[in-house]
Amino acid sequence: MRLSSRLQAIADLIPPNTIVADIGTDHGYIPIYLIKNKIAKKVIATDLSKNSLAKTIQLVKEENLENHIDIRLGNGLEVLKPFEVDTVVISGMGGLLIRDILDKDRNKRDSITHFILQPNVASRELREYLYINSFEIIDEKLVKEDDKFYEIIYAKKGKSIVEDYIHYEIGEKLILKKDPLLKDFVEEKISILNNVLEKLKDKNTEKSKNRYEEIVMEVNKLKEVLKGIEGNRYN
Missing domain, CATH: 1.10.287 (Helix Hairpins)
Structure with missing residues (x-):
């Protein structure tokens, strides 16, 4: 399966041999890619939309991956159990919604190690939330797709200090690594x-x-x- 440049950049940040939850999976492209390329041991694909999950179910069946991808209907982290996954992907939503998803289920949030987050808007507010709530931003990537920039954040629980408020607006890792975009x-x-x-x-x-x-x-x-x-x- 060939992913779009945005989804590929998200998949590239996921640590190998992890158990992943893809929140708001839509068509299920990331879960299928992760299993077929042996990046994840198991993926839980969730979505609020029955229509989106129907497409995911169909694709998963076509790829014969029913034993590796668990499909669940539900909101945010509520369909997960604490310590059930070690990596969560939340992409294609506003930064405020991603923030609210993480904040609503703090016990589950704090049982997860890796967070791959891709806000469509309000990345500043999402970064502020991460720093205030003792997350460390490990890496960031920029992707341009259909004339729109996307920011992808890889965070883990940890403590970090923001030395300049501009790093809420422009991720510090993007500056340090001299992202090409x-x-x-x-x-x-x-x-x-x-x-x-x-x-x-x-x-x-x-x-x-x-x-x-x-x-x-x-x-x-x-x-x-x-x-x-x-x-x-x-x-």
Whole structure:
């Protein structure tokens, strides 16, 4: 099975020989890939949608993987037992929803070792949650698919310190490892924020003025990141 670039990047971060839960599995592509490529020993594929799970059931049967992929209908981590899996994948959702899924079942969350998380939006809020709740971000990847950037976070329980608030917005690991897509990613963020500034500049309310100043500071921090990326090219 050939995965999309986004799903492939997620699969590449999953540690080998683990028992994986794919929360919101949709068509079940990741579970099937993990078993066929002997990355996971077992996968639990879950989804809220009966229609999505019906597609997963069909694909799993076609691949004769019923003994390796357990398919469950349910919300978030509620369909899992504590210590049943050591790796969880939550992808293709908003960062706030991923945060809420992790926070709703803390006992189950804390029994899991590896977290592969791919927020479609609100990655800043998700990173804040991870740091506040004693997670360590081990690695991050950027993927561009259909003209959209995706951030993929690999986290484990642990303690880490955020030395610069910009690392909530731009993952520190992306900067340290000089992700190939980082320059384009930061430039796009700056462009989006500049458009917001253009809309705010003529507004005279106190709230608008405060927001304008906040965004100016954020743009300046992003420009510092960009300067560091471009400077590293010549080191």
